[in-house]
Amino acid sequence: MNKLNSDIRKIQFTGRSTYILSLPKKWIEEMNLKAGDHVSISRGSNNSLCITPEQEKRLQDSTNEVSTQVLIDEGPNTLKRKIVSMYLSGYNLINLKAKSARIQPIQREAVREVVRRSLIGTEIIADSSDIITIQVLLTLPELSVNTAVRRMFLIASSMHRDALVALKEKNYDIAMGVIRSDDEVDRFSLYILRNLVMGTNNERVLQEIGLKNASDCLSYRVTVKSIERVADHASRIASKSMEIQSLIPSLITEKLEKLSNSALEVLTSAVEAFLRRDYNLADKIADKSDNVLGIEREIMVFLDSLENKDIDSHNINAGVKLILEDIRRTVEHASDIAESAMNQTVGEIIKVEKKGEN
Numbered sequence: 001m002n003k004l005n006s007d008i009r010k011i012q013f014t015g016r017s018t019y020i021l022s023l024p025k026k027w028i029e030e031m032n033l034k035a036g037d038h039v040s041i042s043r044g045s046n047n048s049l050c051i052t053p054e055q056e057k058r059l060q061d062s063t064n065e066v067s068t069q070v071l072i073d074e075g076p077n078t079l080k081r082k083i084v085s086m087y088l089s090g091y092n093l094i095n096l097k098a099k100s101a102r103i104q105p106i107q108r109e110a111v112r113e114v115v116r117r118s119l120i121g122t123e124i125i126a127d128s129s130d131i132i133t134i135q136v137l138l139t140l141p142e143l144s145v146n147t148a149v150r151r152m153f154l155i156a157s158s159m160h161r162d163a164l165v166a167l168k169e170k171n172y173d174i175a176m177g178v179i180r181s182d183d184e185v186d187r188f189s190l191y192i193l194r195n196l197v198m199g200t201n202n203e204r205v206l207q208e209i210g211l212k213n214a215s216d217c218l219s220y221r222v223t224v225k226s227i228e229r230v231a232d233h234a235s236r237i238a239s240k241s242m243e244i245q246s247l248i249p250s251l252i253t254e255k256l257e258k259l260s261n262s263a264l265e266v267l268t269s270a271v272e273a274f275l276r277r278d279y280n281l282a283d284k285i286a287d288k289s290d291n292v293l294g295i296e297r298e299i300m301v302f303l304d305s306l307e308n309k310d311i312d313s314h315n316i317n318a319g320v321k322l323i324l325e326d327i328r329r330t331v332e333h334a335s336d337i338a339e340s341a342m343n344q345t346v347g348e349i350i351k352v353e354k355k356g357e358n
Contacts, residue, residue, distance in 0.1 A: 076110030159234035178238035285338035
């Protein structure tokens with residue numbers, strides 16, 4: 001702690017139930033406070049006390065604004081990444097100002113696309129030739145981090161199931177629907193990551209988004225990225241289902257469905273363990289994952305036995321083996337989520353055990 005900004009004061013007791021603490025006069029004067037002004041007192045997860053003047057608290061709650069210049073030769077993808085970075089940094093109002101006479105049409109379309117496809121709760125509130133303003137309209141209590149994580153999981157798991165249906169039925173429309181749904185998962189991912197960044201910088205925001213400790217942000221980041229990767233693998237399965245021209249024998253699709261259902265069971269248990277902070281449930285995921293990988297090995301042996309029979313089987317098997325890899329990776333990401341669940345709850349387990357010993 002910076003000694004210039006710290007001071008030791010004694011807690012005093014007055015009346016029957018009130019403890020009081022005096023504040024340095026210099027601090028009060030520097031912050032333009034006076035007797036009668038209101039302050040907000042909050043307790044941090046590390047048992048620290050934070051005293052915030054009400055006007056400062058209102059300032060923190062007000063619009064957090066940033067402005068940036070759009071160069072005339074700035075590519076659309078570069079501009080998109082810049083906007084996403086500012087969104088993740090927690091800004092509520094983003095102003096894009098043309099450095100030259102006007103924002104180019106291709107740049108304007110890039111801004112509209114990233115707002116529409118990637119940023120939850122944002123709208124373009126000003127759109128002129130030389131400036132575009134993006135505002136985040138969604139406030140923290142409206143969509144908690146846990147709710148967003150669960151929504152991500154539901155979409156990703158539905159994508160996985162639909163991808164297997166598309167593979168089995170050779171259904172192009174279902175496959176394309178899976179691929180389009182990946183954008184929705186990415187939107188929730190960015191929204192959650194934005195809140196995690198804000199939570200690590202502000203104890204009050206951390207409490208508002210429903211987290212206990214700043215250290216939980218790391219576990220949530222791992223979980224969010226893992227679910228995002230599950231959705232990516234579902235999209236890859238859907239893409240491969242369109243690339244395999246021949247109809248896959250029902251014997252193979254049945255084995256793939258069995259493997260897929262087992263993978264989703266592991267994923268569901270992992271996400272539930274994480275959201276419910278259930279260490280024991282998370283600890284069981286490793287054994288379930290081994291069982292799923294055992295099913296994968298059985299299918300691989302079966303495919304190898306068919307591969308030497310005819311050329312058509314060889315072409316099908318090549319695509320199916322790639323799909324097997326995507327399903328296996330889904331199980332591995334579920335294991336990562338379970339590990340995150342154990343990492344964030346192991347402290348609670350230790351406390352319970354110590355309490356039992358006493």
